[in-house]
Each structure stands twice: as structure tokens, then as C-alpha cells.
Amino acid sequence: MEYSAELRTVNVTRYVMPLREGGSLPAIAGADDGFLYVLKFRGAGQGIKTLVAEMIGGELARLAGLKVPEIVLAQLNEAFGRTEPDEEIQDLLKASTGLNIALHYLSGAVSFDAAVTQPDALLASKIVWLDALLLNVDRTARNTNMLQWNKELWLIDHGAALYFHHAWQGREEYISNPFVQIKDHVLLPFATSIQQADEYMKTQFTPQAITAIINLLPDEWLQWDETLTAQQVKAFYIEFLNKRIAQSSIFVNQIQHAGN
Numbered sequence: 001m002e003y004s005a006e007l008r009t010v011n012v013t014r015y016v017m018p019l020r021e022g023g024s025l026p027a028i029a030g031a032d033d034g035f036l037y038v039l040k041f042r043g044a045g046q047g048i049k050t051l052v053a054e055m056i057g058g059e060l061a062r063l064a065g066l067k068v069p070e071i072v073l074a075q076l077n078e079a080f081g082r083t084e085p086d087e088e089i090q091d092l093l094k095a096s097t098g099l100n101i102a103l104h105y106l107s108g109a110v111s112f113d114a115a116v117t118q119p120d121a122l123l124a125s126k127i128v129w130l131d132a133l134l135l136n137v138d139r140t141a142r143n144t145n146m147l148q149w150n151k152e153l154w155l156i157d158h159g160a161a162l163y164f165h166h167a168w169q170g171r172e173e174y175i176s177n178p179f180v181q182i183k184d185h186v187l188l189p190f191a192t193s194i195q196q197a198d199e200y201m202k203t204q205f206t207p208q209a210i211t212a213i214i215n216l217l218p219d220e221w222l223q224w225d226e227t228l229t230a231q232q233v234k235a236f237y238i239e240f241l242n243k244r245i246a247q248s249s250i251f252v253n254q255i256q257h258a259g260n
Contacts, residue, residue, distance in 0.1 A: 005059070005212035009073040010102070012039065015084060015093070025092055028105055031074065037102035039074055040159065043095025048221045049166060050159035051101045056237065057134050057158025058103070059213045064126055064204050067154040073218065074102040099218050103156060112146035112153060114186055119153055124190035125197035127155065132179045132251040133201075133244055136161035141186045164240075168225060171236065175243045178254040188259050198252050202245060210241045 010031035019026045019038060029039040042048045054071070061068045078097045084090040119127075127146075131139050138160035139145050145157040164174035182188065191197075214237045219230035244251075 005209070005216060007055075007071060007073055007216055008033075009075060009099075010035075010037070011075045011077070012080060012100075012102075015080075015089070018089065025089065027089075029074070029102065031072075031102070036105040036107070037072065037074065038069075038105055038156075039100060039102045041076075041092055041096040042098065042100050042221075043092050046159070046166065049162075049224070052165065052217060052221055052237075053134075053162045054101050054157070054159045055217060056213060056241075057130075057136065057161045058155070059216065060134070060205070060241075061127075061130060061155050061158070063209055063213065064130060064201055066123075066126060066130070067152050069104040069106055069154060069156065072102050072104075074100045076100055099220060106147060106149045106154060109147040109149035109154065112144045112148055112186075114141065114144075114190075117148060117153070119187065119190055121190055121193040122196060122200075123153065124187040125193040126201060128182065128185050128187050128191040128255055129194060129197045129201050129248075129252070131161070131185060132182050132255055133241070133248070134158065134161035135163055135174065135177065135179055135181075137163065137181050137184075139186055140184045144186050146186075162237075162240075171240070175240055176247060176250055178250050180254065180258075182251070182255055183258040188255070191255065191259060194252055194255050194259075198248055202248065205241070205245050207238075207242050210245075211238055214238050214241075 010033050012029050013032050014030040016028040025044055026038055026040050029037055042051055058068045058071045076096050080093055147154045164171045214234045222230040222233040
């Protein structure tokens with residue numbers, strides 16, 4: 001299926017249940033299109049930058065032909081949380097008024113287990129390559145952030161990627177980072193086709209495609225630096241990704257070294 005750089009917007013109509021304990025408190029929620037979503041809140045944990053990473057990581061994965069649940073923008077009305085009896089959840093909902101992010105809920109999916117399912121070498125290599133590009137520290141055996149659904153491997157939760165934006169003033173330094181944390185990646189033992197993956201990913205991640213994905217980011221998510229406009233923030237994400245892709249040999253070599 002050809003990649004299309006566009007996202008639907010849905011309105012959240014009901015809070016179903018929290019997915020797990022923890023600072024981010026993602027939830028299963030219903031929307032006005034009749035579907036259930038895993039909703040991630042702008043008012044939680046690391047805040048809006050997590051939503052930025054989620055969108056960029058998820059849509060880059062989709063561009064690469066990897067399986068990712070549909071990502072939508074989820075509008076949360078100011079009055080939505082008033083009837084929620086749990087005070088912590090009510091506070092979270094109030095703090096998350098506006099555009100949030102949500103992924104289509106894969107009913108019946110189970111967590112990926114490398115002891116049970118061994119992925120194809122090229123598939124594993126593409127995922128490892130992508131996570132090295134994005135500085136994604138959160139795809140370990142302890143927390144794989146992958147699901148098995150309909151006998152296919154699906155990627156979820158890229159919120160911990162692109163962590164340079166939590167130290168925004170030092171962002172330039174991360175472009176040439178080899179990403180040593182790749183040694184902990186759950187798919188590293190299977191990623192034996194990394195050169196082939198490198199060649200493929202570079203054909204997909206063109207400057208035009210990168211720009212189209214970054215331009216999906218809502219301007220209201222990009223207001224954390226008063227000296228920069230939303231367009232200037234987007235321009236840096238584009239620069240970061242294009243330069244890092246051009247220098248992919250840096251993290252490819254790190255992947256090969258870590259896998260030996």
C-alpha cells in the first residue's frame with residue numbers, strides 16, 4: 001500500500017479504561033467514528049514532546065512498510081473529564097484538552113516474545129535501523145513495544161524516541177550520535193541483514209517524504225521554545241532526520257559492532 005502523509009482527526013467520546021499503571025497513563029478510549037483507540041495524553045509524563053515522537057516514529061515506520069496501527073489526532077473537549085470519578089484521571093483529562101494522539105486499538109493482540117516468535121532477518125534489521133535512526137531507547141526485552149496481531153508483527157509506542165528534544169538547546173549534538181543503546185534492542189540478534197535494510201530505508205526516507213511527515217505535526221505541539229516558531233521547530237526535525245539518514249553508516253556500524 002502506498003504511503004499517504006495525512007492523519008484523520010477524531011473526537012474522543014468516552015474514556016473506557018486505563019491501559020496500565022505508570023506516569024503516562026495511556027487509556028483505551030472511544031471516538032466519534034465508532035472505533036476504539038489507545039489514547040496518549042498531552043498532559044501526561046513528558047508531555048507533548050512524547051506525542052511528537054510518537055507521530056514521527058509511527059509514520060516513519062509506516063513509510064518503511066512496517067506494520068503500525070493507524071495514528072489519528074484525538075480532540076479532547078474541555079468538559080470531557082468532569083464526570084470521571086478518579087481524581088488522577090480527571091486531572092489528566094483536564095490537562096489534555098486539545099489535540100492528543102491515538103493509535104487504533106488492536107483487539108486481541110499479544111505482546112511480542114522473541115522466545116516464541118523469531119522475525120525475518122530483513123524485517124528485524126529494518127526495525128533496528130529505524131530505532132537507531134530515531135534514538136529509540138524503548139524496544140528492549142523488558143519492554144518490547146511490539147505486538148503480534150493476525151500473525152504479524154506490529155510496532156507501537158515511539159514516545160521515548162528522539163529524546164534529544166527533552167534537551168532542546170543541545171539538539172545539534174545528537175545528529176551524529178552512533179546510539180550505543182542499540183545493544184539492548186530486543187531484535188538485535190535477528191538483525192543480520194542490516195546493510196540490505198540500510199539500502200532499502202534510504203530509498204524510502206527521501207527528503208520529500210521526511211518533510212511531508214514532519215508537516216503533519218500540529219503547530220500547537222511545537223510551542224516549547226519561545227525563540228522559535230513552529231515552522232522553525234519542524235525545520236530542525238527535518239534537518240535532524242535528513243542529516244542522520246545521510247550519515248547512517250555511523251549507526252549502522254554501531255549496530256554491526258553491537259551484534260558481534
